[in-house]
Amino acid sequence: MHVLLVGSGGREHAIAWKLAQSEKVSTVSVAPGNVGISLEPKAQLVDIAANDIDALLHYALEQKVELTVVGPEVPLVDGIVDRFTEANLRILGPSAKAAQLEGSKSFAKAFMKRNQIPTASYEIFSDATQALDYLKTQTAPIVIKADGLAAGKGVVVAQTIEEANEAVSAMLADNAFGDAGSRVVIESFLSGEEASYIALVDGEHCLAFASSQDHKARDEGDQGPNTGGMGAYSPAPVLTQAVEQHVIKDIVEPTIKAMANEGAPFKGFLYVGLMINEHNQASVVEFNVRLGDPETQPLMMRLETDLIDLFNATIDGTLNNTQCNWLEGSAIGVVLAAGEYPASSSKGEAISGIDDAERIGCKVFHAGTAMHDDQLVTNGGRVLCVCARDTTIVAAKQKADKGCELVRWKNRHYRRDIAYRAVARINEA
Numbered sequence: 373m374h375v376l377l378v379g380s381g382g383r384e385h386a387i388a389w390k391l392a393q394s395e396k397v398s399t400v401s402v403a404p405g406n407v408g409i410s411l412e413p414k415a416q417l418v419d420i421a422a423n424d425i426d427a428l429l430h431y432a433l434e435q436k437v438e439l440t441v442v443g444p445e446v447p448l449v450d451g452i453v454d455r456f457t458e459a460n461l462r463i464l465g466p467s468a469k470a471a472q473l474e475g476s477k478s479f480a481k482a483f484m485k486r487n488q489i490p491t492a493s494y495e496i497f498s499d500a501t502q503a504l505d506y507l508k509t510q511t512a513p514i515v516i517k518a519d520g521l522a523a524g525k526g527v528v529v530a531q532t533i534e535e536a537n538e539a540v541s542a543m544l545a546d547n548a549f550g551d552a553g554s555r556v557v558i559e560s561f562l563s564g565e566e567a568s569y570i571a572l573v574d575g576e577h578c579l580a581f582a583s584s585q586d587h588k589a590r591d592e593g594d595q596g597p598n599t600g601g602m603g604a605y606s607p608a609p610v611l612t613q614a615v616e617q618h619v620i621k622d623i624v625e626p627t628i629k630a631m632a633n634e635g636a637p638f639k640g641f642l643y644v645g646l647m648i649n650e651h652n653q654a655s656v657v658e659f660n661v662r663l664g665d666p667e668t669q670p671l672m673m674r675l676e677t678d679l680i681d682l683f684n685a686t687i688d689g690t691l692n693n694t695q696c697n698w699l700e701g702s703a704i705g706v707v708l709a710a711g712e713y714p715a716s717s718s719k720g721e722a723i724s725g726i727d728d729a730e731r732i733g734c735k736v737f738h739a740g741t742a743m744h745d746d747q748l749v750t751n752g753g754r755v756l757c758v759c760a761r762d763t764t765i766v767a768a769k770q771k772a773d774k775g776c777e778l779v780r781w782k783n784r785h786y787r788r789d790i791a792y793r794a795v796a797r798i799n800e801a
């Protein structure tokens with residue numbers, strides 16, 4: 373089978389690596405992919421940008437692609453699934469209408485409100501003066517979100533009202549996020565522990581993936597600005613069986629049912645970002661309509677089932693007859709980022725030590741790398757994700773920590789505390 377995978381990050385490297393393990397797959401074409409992906413068996417890079425739907429469609433028809441999988445949100449929100457489906461091509465993902473769950477925070481908030489799905493209370497503003505007046509009546513902490521897509525960076529958890537004022541002014545008056553920030557959601561702060569609940573949904577049924585937890589803040593102890601994610605691990609012990617049952621009954625099933633009732637049946641990966649409070653009550657922090665990055669990297673390290681079987685069942689609407697198996701133990705992925713991430717990014721620094729890390733049992737997925745005169749160099753942002761799997765999260769983390777030390781370039785940044793909550797739970801027990 374010839375599979376087309378759209379995207380170029382660590383998530384896509386992990387998906388390509390896993391797809392290549394399927395006996396059903398002959399070729400994984402990745403548009404545009406990255407250096408690490410090009411080194412995987414069965415993989416080839418296609419020089420088409422992830423957002424260029426016309427060119428992707430043309431390629432899929434011409435090269436007789438049998439299945440297309442989309443990593444990032446932008447082409448989904450822009451309607452790639454609608455276009456491919458109209459052309460009778462098999463593609464995994466939601467329609468543009470269903471992708472609004474991620475594409476517009478105001479859509480997602482209104483959807484949750486009218487369907488009684490637990491989430492933080494909120495107000496929406498497009499006028500800076502009105503938003504600033506509203507903030508005068510509020511107390512911190514409070515959360516300011518750009519309405520549209522901002523690569524995980526359009527959210528400010530303000531610890532003071534001054535900080536909230538600044539975020540609102542940057543988005544509404546100074547256009548810091550362009551169109552994406554021309555409307556803002558101001559929502560109440562939720563306390564608790566976050567977890568990522570990711571499931572495949574076929575319009576009607578859902579099949580849960582293993583739980584995971586991301587670390588969005590740049591610095592250790594969850595300090596510093598929000599990023600796309602600095603590391604993740606699976607499983608996340610905060611998602612106990614009881615919490616998972618509550619999440620399925622009160623969040624996931626009502627979401628699937630309401631999307632179908634509202635004329636936008638959801639197909640593809642539904643990612644529910646959860647906040648779980650001290651009473652084990654879960655609220656939705658965000659919906660994503662795709663796999664998470666970096667959650668996917670540790671998830672793929674643990675997935676036993678053939679991805680092709682899962683993708684086919686999703687497209688064919690047979691997830692109710694499908695099982696998904698996970699390797700026992702835990703997996704972790706630690707992101708190595710350029711020193712200045714997420715503000716700006718240095719590029720072109722020579723990278724060494726990936727082979728050494730893989731020799732001790734890590735798998736290193738690429739995101740922001742490039743080849744320069746036969747030398748692997750950084751290409752900005754999140755550069756690599758060092759992953760390890762072992763019998764416990766403590767052992768997996770030790771292995772990944774060693775791998776991270778071995779992979780080097782000038783001015784790399786990573787968090788040494790990924791999975792600290794799971795490790796603390798083990799130490800407490």
Ligand code: AMP
Pocket residue numbers: 492515517524527529559560561562563566588598645657658
């Ligand atoms: P989002 O892009 O909506 O997932 O927000 C990014 C991150 O900001 C989340 O992963 C949380 O860490 C934090 N966050 C967002 N909304 C809230 C909220 N209402 N309360 C507390 N933290 C939040």
Ligand code: GLY
Pocket residue numbers: 524586600601660663664665666667
């Ligand atoms: N890791 C968070 C995301 O992919 O949105």
